[in-house]
Amino acid sequence: MSPPSYPIQLAIVEDDARVRSLLQEYLGHQPEFNCTIVVDSVEALWAELDLSLPPRVLLLDVSLPGQTGIEALPELRKALPGTDIILQTMHDDPERIFQALRAGATGYVIKNATSLSQYKQAIFDVLAGGAALSPSVARKALRHFQPAPSQQPELLSPRETEVLQALTEGLSEKQVAARLNLSPDTVHTYVKRLYDKLKVRSRGELLSRAAKGDL
Structure with a gap:
């Protein structure tokens, strides 16, 4: 696997303004990353993708106004075949995890249990070929699936x-x-x-x- 090209182009889709601001502020100031797209809905993401290069990693909220993150995943996977998509949510129920993995997510993190530094590590994990899963998600996924x-x-x-x-x-x-x-x-x-x-x-x-x- 070839090493990633720096800076990593990131896209963030998050409707919670506080979380969105925290992620943009922290990740955008890391030398390894460049936050090229920061929006609050899937619909806004599509509009930005028409104007920007495809991101290498996409942080995608599950519960969004309009089309949800899980609903958008299949279409996003087709449109962005070279993009790793990490879902972020407040929920770690097995059914959501199953839907996310089946739809092509390469990561699934719990927002209120993931520090900013852990977000950074999650991105590095998927770039290294791993699957970024919060500990509680990994346990439930392994037990349920x-x-x-x-x-x-x-x-x-x-x-x-x-x-x-x-x-x-x-x-x-x-x-x-x-x-x-x-x-x-x-x-x-x-x-x-x-x-x-x-x-x-x-x-x-x-x-x-x-x-x-x-x-």
Whole structure:
């Protein structure tokens, strides 16, 4: 995986003016980021996208006036294939988590449980190929959507199965390497094999299928 190009272009869609201002103020002053779009609705986001380059990372509120973040996700994924989308919300109920993963979110953070520095780390996590999940979200996702046994258990080697399990827990490739005592390059090779064998094209698709027990 190639390293990101700095500064990272960010878009923030948040209808709470206080939260929006805090995120823009903090992230906009980090040397790694450039907040190119800061709006209060999906409709305003579309208008800005017509005038700006696509963001590398999008922080998208779930509960928005007009079209909600989850409702907009499928269309946004099609329009912004190179953008990682992190949903932010006050809710961590399993159904919302499932909808977000199935729709293509690469992160899901709880606003009142996520510090500004943790937002920054969440962005770095998705850029590194991980899935940015608040701890409570990760626990509920793993408990509620524990991947079902593979329909073709002989398809994956024991090591590939270990890598797959770590990926579905939201670990980045670097974190998988540390857990399994492998080099990052070796883990990256295993990930490419998993994509080929399981016929998925992205981390989001892999997590979505794992959440549905469809691996």
